[in-house]
Amino acid sequence: MRKTPPIIFAALLTFVAVVTLTRDSSSVSSAQQVALKAQPAPPVEERISRVAAGLVPAVVIKGTPLPLTPLAERMKFYRVPGVSVAVVNGGRVEWARGFGVKDASTSEPVTTETLFQAGSISKPVAALAALRLVQEGKLSLDQDVNACLVSWKLPDSEFTKEKKVTLRRLLTHSAGLTVHGFPGYAADASVPTLAQVLNGEKPANTAAIRVDTVPGTLWRYSGGGYTIMQQMLVDVTKKPFPDLVKQLVLDPAGMKHSTYEQPLAPARAKEAATAHVGGQPVKGRFHTYPEMAAAGLWTTPTDLALLAVELQNSLAGRSNKIISKEMAAQMLSRQFQNWGLGPAVEVRGQTVEFSHGGSDEGFEAFWAGFSDGRGVVVMTNGDRGSALAMEVVRSVAREYGWAEHAPRERELAKVDPKIYEAYVGDYEFKINPQLTITLGVSTEGSKLLVQQNGGAKREWLPASETEFFSLASGNSLFFVKDAQGAVNELMIKQGGETYTGKRIK
Numbered sequence: 001m002r003k004t005p006p007i008i009f010a011a012l013l014t015f016v017a018v019v020t021l022t023r024d025s026s027s028v029s030s031a032q033q034v035a036l037k038a039q040p041a042p043p044v045e046e047r048i049s050r051v052a053a054g055l056v057p058a059v060v061i062k063g064t065p066l067p068l069t070p071l072a073e074r075m076k077f078y079r080v081p082g083v084s085v086a087v088v089n090g091g092r093v094e095w096a097r098g099f100g101v102k103d104a105s106t107s108e109p110v111t112t113e114t115l116f117q118a119g120s121i122s123k124p125v126a127a128l129a130a131l132r133l134v135q136e137g138k139l140s141l142d143q144d145v146n147a148c149l150v151s152w153k154l155p156d157s158e159f160t161k162e163k164k165v166t167l168r169r170l171l172t173h174s175a176g177l178t179v180h181g182f183p184g185y186a187a188d189a190s191v192p193t194l195a196q197v198l199n200g201e202k203p204a205n206t207a208a209i210r211v212d213t214v215p216g217t218l219w220r221y222s223g224g225g226y227t228i229m230q231q232m233l234v235d236v237t238k239k240p241f242p243d244l245v246k247q248l249v250l251d252p253a254g255m256k257h258s259t260y261e262q263p264l265a266p267a268r269a270k271e272a273a274t275a276h277v278g279g280q281p282v283k284g285r286f287h288t289y290p291e292m293a294a295a296g297l298w299t300t301p302t303d304l305a306l307l308a309v310e311l312q313n314s315l316a317g318r319s320n321k322i323i324s325k326e327m328a329a330q331m332l333s334r335q336f337q338n339w340g341l342g343p344a345v346e347v348r349g350q351t352v353e354f355s356h357g358g359s360d361e362g363f364e365a366f367w368a369g370f371s372d373g374r375g376v377v378v379m380t381n382g383d384r385g386s387a388l389a390m391e392v393v394r395s396v397a398r399e400y401g402w403a404e405h406a407p408r409e410r411e412l413a414k415v416d417p418k419i420y421e422a423y424v425g426d427y428e429f430k431i432n433p434q435l436t437i438t439l440g441v442s443t444e445g446s447k448l449l450v451q452q453n454g455g456a457k458r459e460w461l462p463a464s465e466t467e468f469f470s471l472a473s474g475n476s477l478f479f480v481k482d483a484q485g486a487v488n489e490l491m492i493k494q495g496g497e498t499y500t501g502k503r504i505k
Helices: 030-038 044-053 071-078 119-135 167-171 194-199 223-237 241-253 301-315 325-331 385-400 417-423
Strands: 059-061 082-089 092-100 344-348 351-360 363-370 375-380 408-410 425-432 435-444 447-452 457-462 467-469 476-481 487-494 497-503
Touching (some): 044 071, 044 092, 044 385, 071 092, 082 301, 119 223, 119 241, 119 301, 119 325, 119 351, 167 223, 194 223, 241 301, 301 325, 301 351, 301 375, 351 385, 363 385, 375 385, 417 435, 417 447
Parallel strands (some): 059 408
Antiparallel strands (some): 082 375, 344 351, 351 363, 425 435, 467 476, 476 487, 487 497
């Protein structure tokens, strides 16, 4: 997972896996869903064709037709050479398909067996291995992690005097730990040991993983926490991490193409897509991630779809190949805010959605399953692939009549562009001690443009004089005025999370 993720252009959900609810007129009603279920299902090839031909944005302007754009056109726009998709319907993998090429410099096509780096989707898969060990009595969800750590110990501090770091808190990002994510190591770079990563010692390129907040008091995304979990599993089983996860999770789920092997063996590298940044292949093809539990899984959408099906079956009591019904119920229920034991969780009546996004250098993806037997996985080999992945997810939702992930309808406000001048400037967001993101706000004619960390400028549309929204991501910006009418703060609302940035004087 990259160290500095985007926060407003859809890609942050690849780290936090936020699920946006849509309960407006653009969503499919209950009556429509019943009618759709009563009709014979169309042939799968027709469905694939319509999904590929009809990508949709996150937001539709009220009174305008729903724009449908071909996948190939959107791949070109996002500079993503290859996409792979799998859809779960009726409790089975209904179809999988590859689009585009594995490497922009070659013509070799993406197939359903092409390997992609899963980024942070590695986390819920690794979490299953930990839960399997909990089920077997070899780990505890609520014991101090230092009781299981042998080859390395998490240093105690003033923050851990009363409340301890536990496996449950690691899995729910509530352990008070530092280090949001990991940039990986280029093909020609020295790769640190796991202990060096944990201690922030060279050649590690991230800070030491430490507690800087009282455990259990704050939700804060931490790839560092999952790296500690990786060390726990290795210490308890006395096996290399790729081997133990293969035995406990990958093989039972039928994920025959998947591996946590880092770096990928040369023979298997031939099966892998090449990472791309800005449409160009990454030097050495891809990065290496010794932080395997947090970011090191190589897999395919079909394999991840099979895992979603196994979790659905476990939750329903139809299978216990990996974990029991009782453990699945814990994993897929809200433990801290909207987080389960590994994935993000949303509960809508009797239906549970579990999901996670992923982003490694030049790879971005999204994985979601529903307790009623639905699911979708999209993997890409481009650094803007998460926004594209969500457009594919919305196209799948439209084809299958899912209310979830349908585009929202927003009304465009009539605003005098002169007020934009009061918003122009730079705003700094301190996400955590290691992660700062800067947004630059500017104008161009009658447009309000937002630029993140010096990247491309994107137009945001007015919902009011102080609220603006993105068609691509559906996220909202709120300019906050003080008592004198000056704008010194900018809030970003994304799914269920709100971030506040201070204007830089």
